[in-house]
Amino acid sequence: MGENFLEIRGLDKFFGPTHANRGIDLTVKRGEIHGLIGENGSGKSTLLSQIAGLYRRDGGEMFVDGEPYDPHSPIDANRRRISMVMQELGVVGNLPAGVNVYLGRTGQFSKFGIINMRKMRREAAGQFEKWGLDAPPLGQMTDGMMIESRKMIELARALSVDPELLLLDEVTQSLSLNNRNKLYELIRRFKDMGRSVLVITHDIDEMVEITDTITVLRDGQVIGTVDSRKTTPDEIRMMMVGRELSGDYYRADNAPSYEDEVVLEVSGVSVPGELEDVSFELHRGEILGFCGLSDSGIHAVGKAVYGLSKRSAGDVYLKANDAHIVNPTQAMQSNMGYVPKDRDNEALMIHASIRDNFCLPSLTELKGAAGFLNPKKLGKLAGEMRDKLSVKCTGIFQPMDALSGGNKQKVNLGRWLAKDLKLLILDCPTRGVDVGVKAYIYSLMNEAKRQGIATILISDELTEVLGMADRLMVMKDGKVTKTIDRGPDFTEQSVIGVMI
Amino acid sequence: MATTEQNTKRRPWLFPVVFVLVLAAVLLLFNIISKGLFLEWTNLKVIISHLIYPCFIAWGFCFLFACGYTDMSIGGVVVLGSFASCIFGNWYGLSGVVLGGLITGMLLIFINFLIFTYTKIPSWIAGISLAMIYEAIAVFLKLGKTTKPLVSTALATEYRTLGQLPWSLVFLAVGLVVIYFLYNRTTIGLNIRSLGGNRDVAEKLGINVSKTLLAVGLITGVLIGIACFLQQSYAGQTTVKTGLTSINLIFQPLAIYLLAQIIQKRINIIICVPICSFILYAVFNILTVLGVPSGTLQEAFLGAFIIIFGVIGQRKAKGVVK
Numbered sequence: 001m002g003e004n005f006l007e008i009r010g011l012d013k014f015f016g017p018t019h020a021n022r023g024i025d026l027t028v029k030r031g032e033i034h035g036l037i038g039e040n041g042s043g044k045s046t047l048l049s050q051i052a053g054l055y056r057r058d059g060g061e062m063f064v065d066g067e068p069y070d071p072h073s074p075i076d077a078n079r080r081r082i083s084m085v086m087q088e089l090g091v092v093g094n095l096p097a098g099v100n101v102y103l104g105r106t107g108q109f110s111k112f113g114i115i116n117m118r119k120m121r122r123e124a125a126g127q128f129e130k131w132g133l134d135a136p137p138l139g140q141m142t143d144g145m146m147i148e149s150r151k152m153i154e155l156a157r158a159l160s161v162d163p164e165l166l167l168l169d170e171v172t173q174s175l176s177l178n179n180r181n182k183l184y185e186l187i188r189r190f191k192d193m194g195r196s197v198l199v200i201t202h203d204i205d206e207m208v209e210i211t212d213t214i215t216v217l218r219d220g221q222v223i224g225t226v227d228s229r230k231t232t233p234d235e236i237r238m239m240m241v242g243r244e245l246s247g248d249y250y251r252a253d254n255a256p257s258y259e260d261e262v263v264l265e266v267s268g269v270s271v272p273g274e275l276e277d278v279s280f281e282l283h284r285g286e287i288l289g290f291c292g293l294s295d296s297g298i299h300a301v302g303k304a305v306y307g308l309s310k311r312s313a314g315d316v317y318l319k320a321n322d323a324h325i326v327n328p329t330q331a332m333q334s335n336m337g338y339v340p341k342d343r344d345n346e347a348l349m350i351h352a353s354i355r356d357n358f359c360l361p362s363l364t365e366l367k368g369a370a371g372f373l374n375p376k377k378l379g380k381l382a383g384e385m386r387d388k389l390s391v392k393c394t395g396i397f398q399p400m401d402a403l404s405g406g407n408k409q410k411v412n413l414g415r416w417l418a419k420d421l422k423l424l425i426l427d428c429p430t431r432g433v434d435v436g437v438k439a440y441i442y443s444l445m446n447e448a449k450r451q452g453i454a455t456i457l458i459s460d461e462l463t464e465v466l467g468m469a470d471r472l473m474v475m476k477d478g479k480v481t482k483t484i485d486r487g488p489d490f491t492e493q494s495v496i497g498v499m500i
Numbered sequence: 501m502a503t504t505e506q507n508t509k510r511r512p513w514l515f516p517v518v519f520v521l522v523l524a525a526v527l528l529l530f531n532i533i534s535k536g537l538f539l540e541w542t543n544l545k546v547i548i549s550h551l552i553y554p555c556f557i558a559w560g561f562c563f564l565f566a567c568g569y570t571d572m573s574i575g576g577v578v579v580l581g582s583f584a585s586c587i588f589g590n591w592y593g594l595s596g597v598v599l600g601g602l603i604t605g606m607l608l609i610f611i612n613f614l615i616f617t618y619t620k621i622p623s624w625i626a627g628i629s630l631a632m633i634y635e636a637i638a639v640f641l642k643l644g645k646t647t648k649p650l651v652s653t654a655l656a657t658e659y660r661t662l663g664q665l666p667w668s669l670v671f672l673a674v675g676l677v678v679i680y681f682l683y684n685r686t687t688i689g690l691n692i693r694s695l696g697g698n699r700d701v702a703e704k705l706g707i708n709v710s711k712t713l714l715a716v717g718l719i720t721g722v723l724i725g726i727a728c729f730l731q732q733s734y735a736g737q738t739t740v741k742t743g744l745t746s747i748n749l750i751f752q753p754l755a756i757y758l759l760a761q762i763i764q765k766r767i768n769i770i771i772c773v774p775i776c777s778f779i780l781y782a783v784f785n786i787l788t789v790l791g792v793p794s795g796t797l798q799e800a801f802l803g804a805f806i807i808i809f810g811v812i813g814q815r816k817a818k819g820v821v822k
Binding site for chain 2: 114
């Protein structure tokens with residue numbers, strides 16, 4: 001066995017006229033944690049997909065352990081002990097979690113054609129235990145599970161092939177702090193075992209911390225490969241975008257700044273199994289952050305305030321409009337906006353056009369006197385928003401599913417900013433977007449703040465809420481355990497102490 | 501924090517137990533209303549004999565719908581398959597009954613799948629066109645022309661054994677066991693369900709979509725083929741008619757499938773099918789015993805029954821975290 005596990009030489013991949021990967025050269029050594037970073041659309045996921053057997057390459061060569069490697073399918077890749085956790089959710093909702101771990105390979109549990117389900121569940125549970133991950137109920141359908149649980153099932157599935165090379169595409173973005181730490185531990189264990197990990201993340205600090213080597217991609221090409229210990233996040237950012245990024249994209253001030261006017265009063269809200277007696281006030285121009293571990297209930301806060309979940313107690317009162325919010329229709333009519341965490345499944349009409357997605361929340365305003373929609377007005381709004389947000393697309397009639405993650409998120413967020421909002425709820429707004437789009441989203445949040453829009457910012461990324469919020473509510477087991485104002489105590493150490 | 505993941509784990513046996521108790525209470529109520537007629541063995545025999553072939557069609561739907569196809573031509577396939585079962589049965593005896601229905605059913609469903617898969621026409625549109633063709637072929641075969649729309653043909657009494665008790669019950673029992681294992685405990689069953697759940701993910705995990713769809717076609721074909729000869733053996737005749745009347749044949753199996761789908765969160769759908777068939781035909785039976793006219797009010801009852809069932813069955817478990 002040589003030092004290099006995977007070698008890629010001159011790899012090319014085309015999607016129609018788009019040259020997604022251009023002559024990629026990459027080497028992953030045994031026991032190396034190798035990071036791939038680049039802006040949205042730089043070709044990182046395409047590269048990983050070719051290594052994992054999801055796409056066939058159009059040119060170049062790949063070698064595993066010095067032997068030619070040309071996977072026709074993920075099963076082929078698994079046979080060479082390479083597996084991948086994809087960026088988008090990849091579980092089958094109508095099958096139990098245990099089956100999802102071995103889906104496509106269930107034949108190994110079959111005798112005379114009949115699968116031993118108990119054995120399969122036991123083996124699946126063993127995978128979670130072996131790698132120190134929390135197992136969801138393995139006999140339960142994955143449909144009703146949280147994104148995080150589904151991601152952990154995908155991780156267990158990738159680990160179940162006992163990989164020599166694990167490919168992780170934006171996995172940490174779906175995980176809360178505790179599971180993120182477990183993943184880091186797993187990555188370290190892989191290194192100790194002499195195995196390799198090729199990881200994509202948009203969190204540059206995380207990338208520098210967990211990897212040994214970082215390869216930067218831009219426009220489908222390798223810009224350079226650097227030693228993680230000898231580089232800085234700023235150097236990486238510059239390599240990614242091709243120019244120096246000025247300033248810090250988080251807020252620079254160190255004190256809360258909002259008006260006295262209370263926009264929203266949430267009092268004693270309880271949602272069975274999710275929230276218990278949650279109360280807070282939100283002011284005009286305030287960004288109120290929510291953070292906590294998985295199952296802490298932070299994501300349930302957004303749903304409860306927007307009227308998406310059935311409350312057993314409590315009241316959500318939008319003082320600005322004198323409305324008691326009980327359902328999403330009423331919330332929308334009361335100038336509230338909600339950007340959910342699961343953008344593809346809960347927010348966007350993924351097969352509809354950019355125009356329709358931009359216009360959907362504003363249909364009441366766009367409606368003519370007779371109640372009909374004027375295509376010109378729709379086109380005008382969508383065109384203006386596309387230009388304002390610099391959405392990279394071929395036109396407003398392009399389907400949403402053709403856009404990159406960052407551009408999808410621009411539409412997802414931007415369509416609310418086209419309205420005259422009083423309150424905006426953002427649940428993980430920068431999930432799966434690159435540093436450039438991230439900075440842009442923060443600037444949009446700051447602009448909304450200046451306009452007096454009150455914002456609820458829910459995030460799994462502690463640095464994000466610390467960087468943007470005026471006040472921070474730390475949650476645990478569905479309850480608010482502490483509220484911290486922006487100031488000297490606004491540090492990761494003080495918050496983590498309360499979270500755990 | 502407790503989530504659904506933990507909540508639903510607590511008492512999985514509760515719903516089936518309550519369900520059986522409620523069902524028993526309802527049947528007793530039916531018996532009281534009908535002054536003891538309902539639970540008489542002769543009456544139960546009628547109900548059981550009647551529900552067997554729709555069960556096989558409903559099981560066929562389980563596989564068909566699991567992979568995302570809506571085939572409106574199933575009624576036409578049953579008409580043509582039953583017709584073939586009758587013709588070949590009268591010529592070759594019991595083997596003719598079985599093979600006539602089975603081969604015709606399999607062949608036609610296979611053709612349907614080829615058309616759905618390769619033409620990319622939405623299955624419900626292609627299905628309606630195919631239903632018209634199958635109905636026309638059945639009429640044409642009988643009369644040699646399509647000018648006389650309504651014809652009947654009858655299977656000789658001595659070849660109707662398979663549709664009568666106890667043989668039909670044997671078919672149901674064997675069918676239930678085989679289909680249960682096929683759907684829930686085989687690789688092909690799980691692959692078929694994964695296609696219905698998320699075709700992209702299934703494909704990315706290395707599941708061969710074309711091969712799986714072919715397997716769905718084959719399994720559905722066998723089930724519909726069995727339904728064809730059981731229908732012919734039970735009824736002894738097939739009404740051959742044009743004008744998409746064959747779609748009527750799938751309404752009751754469809755109602756069974758819908759009922760089964762509603763309670764499948766708590767009881768496996770393959771087991772639900774015969775239970776729901778029994779419930780459905782028991783309701784029709786009691787309505788008939790009570791003198792409610794069939795074709796109008798009975799259908800209204802059926803519609804209302806499905807809605808009520810749906811409302812009860814679809815109630816969300818508390819604490820669902822999506």
